[in-house]
Amino acid sequence: MNCPEKPTIDLLLDGELSPDGATATRSHLETCADCRAYHDEGAELLAMFRSQNPNVTIEEARFWRAFDAELALRVARGETPFWRRSFVIPFPVAAAASALVLVLMVLAIQDRMQMGHLTVRATHLEAALKDLESRSFFAVALPPQDATDVAGGGAMAMPTATPLMYAQPVMMRSAARPMATPQPQIRFIDSTVVQPGDLY
Amino acid sequence: MTTPRTAEILPLNSAVSGDAIVTMDDAAIAQLARTDRRKALSLIVAKYRRPLYRHAFHMLHNSEEAYEICQEVFLRAHKETRLFDVDFHVKGWLYRVTANLSLKHIRSRRVRALFALKRPEPVKEVTVPVVDAIAGQVRAEVAEALQELPPRFRQLVILRYFDDLSYKEIADAMKMPIGSVMSGLSRARDRLKKLLKTMELDP
Numbered sequence: 001m002n003c004p005e006k007p008t009i010d011l012l013l014d015g016e017l018s019p020d021g022a023t024a025t026r027s028h029l030e031t032c033a034d035c036r037a038y039h040d041e042g043a044e045l046l047a048m049f050r051s052q053n054p055n056v057t058i059e060e061a062r063f064w065r066a067f068d069a070e071l072a073l074r075v076a077r078g079e080t081p082f083w084r085r086s087f088v089i090p091f092p093v094a095a096a097a098s099a100l101v102l103v104l105m106v107l108a109i110q111d112r113m114q115m116g117h118l119t120v121r122a123t124h125l126e127a128a129l130k131d132l133e134s135r136s137f138f139a140v141a142l143p144p145q146d147a148t149d150v151a152g153g154g155a156m157a158m159p160t161a162t163p164l165m166y167a168q169p170v171m172m173r174s175a176a177r178p179m180a181t182p183q184p185q186i187r188f189i190d191s192t193v194v195q196p197g198d199l200y
Numbered sequence: 201m202t203t204p205r206t207a208e209i210l211p212l213n214s215a216v217s218g219d220a221i222v223t224m225d226d227a228a229i230a231q232l233a234r235t236d237r238r239k240a241l242s243l244i245v246a247k248y249r250r251p252l253y254r255h256a257f258h259m260l261h262n263s264e265e266a267y268e269i270c271q272e273v274f275l276r277a278h279k280e281t282r283l284f285d286v287d288f289h290v291k292g293w294l295y296r297v298t299a300n301l302s303l304k305h306i307r308s309r310r311v312r313a314l315f316a317l318k319r320p321e322p323v324k325e326v327t328v329p330v331v332d333a334i335a336g337q338v339r340a341e342v343a344e345a346l347q348e349l350p351p352r353f354r355q356l357v358i359l360r361y362f363d364d365l366s367y368k369e370i371a372d373a374m375k376m377p378i379g380s381v382m383s384g385l386s387r388a389r390d391r392l393k394k395l396l397k398t399m400e401l402d403p
Contacts, residue, residue: 006386007382007386010382010385010386010389011382014360014367014385016366016367041393042389045389045392045393045396046361048339048341048342048396049338049342049361049362057329057333059329060329060330060333062329063328063329063330064246064249064250064330067249067267067270067271068242068245068246070271071245071271071274071275074271074275075275075278079275
């Protein structure tokens with residue numbers, strides 16, 4: 001449909017044109033094949049909607065009497081329209097839906113917090129370890145260079161007592177120990193050595 | 201549309217008296233409301249119940265739901281204090297409430313199906329007398345195609361071709377710009393044509 005008169009044909013079909021406009025458009029139809037085809041298609045469609053005006057039957061009349069009676073009853077009762085359950089999402093559903101939303105929100109936030117926690121642990125492991133060391137007599141296993149601490153034995157691989165023990169606590173020889181190593185390492189029982197940065 | 205807007209009046213003493221189709225215009229009814237509001241309301245109900253029921257039915261294709269919506273609309277009409285005010289467009293208001301309720305019901309139908317709280321609502325076999333009359337006016341393929349249209353398009357088609365509202369009346373009733381009515385109807389018609397074609401090829 002290429003002719004720009006398409007909207008006018010729509011108006012003609014819907015009886016929205018003035019008598020003059022209709023006449024003008026009809027004469028256009030005589031010359032424009034495109035519009036004629038479009039018009040005929042449209043008219044065919046509209047013909048499908050056309051209905052005969054039936055007489056009101058007795059059955060239908062009874063139906064409407066019942067309708068009126070029910071309406072009168074509801075009006076007399078002063079029924080409030082809004083609370084008809086068939087039109088409202090049932091309250092339990094709405095409540096469940098909002099509860100679900102809340103739960104999801106809490107989970108999402110919690111998840112974030114935990115992730116943050118892990119992130120904190122990974123990136124601040126070094127600082128955390130240092131803090132731990134200075135505050136307690138436990139020490140994280142040191143790299144082999146610190147041979148001064150031979151008797152500590154923590155640097156040596158220990159037999160796997162239980163699989164749950166990852167970092168072997170070591171008795172510090174002395175409280176004041178130079179932190180010579182710039183990169184504290186964690187030595188696991190199975191002898192894998194890990195840098196803090198590797199953990200995550 | 202060339203279908204006459206006034207319908208025949210049945211004589212009041214006939215077997216179906218009390219169901220005379222009202223041809224009084226809304227202004228006259230509003231005038232009557234000043235002295236007898238109850239009578240005016242009952243005239244409004246008698247005048248519009250069938251068209252509004254038909255609108256809801258074509259939207260939902262379910263006689264019970266259409267009935268409920270129709271009751272709901274008139275319940276609200278009874279509570280609407282402005283109904284007979286001088287500048288109040290009763291017809292537009294009635295159609296707007298019906299159209300909005302029908303649309304809302306279609307949407308909530310999908311939600312309810314999602315939650316499976318009520319048994320699913322298939323297209324019911326029509327048994328109600330008025331629906332026989334209404335449904336009988338519409339060809340089966342048209343009814344089917346209507347149900348396939350997106351709800352907004354369906355609404356426009358029904359307002360124009362079943363309720364016989366003019367573009368302006370639709371624009372006023374639905375509070376839409378008249379340009380949207382025109383373009384919406386055009387697109388709805390195109391979609392309907394396509395649907396009917398595919399149904400023809402694959403019944």
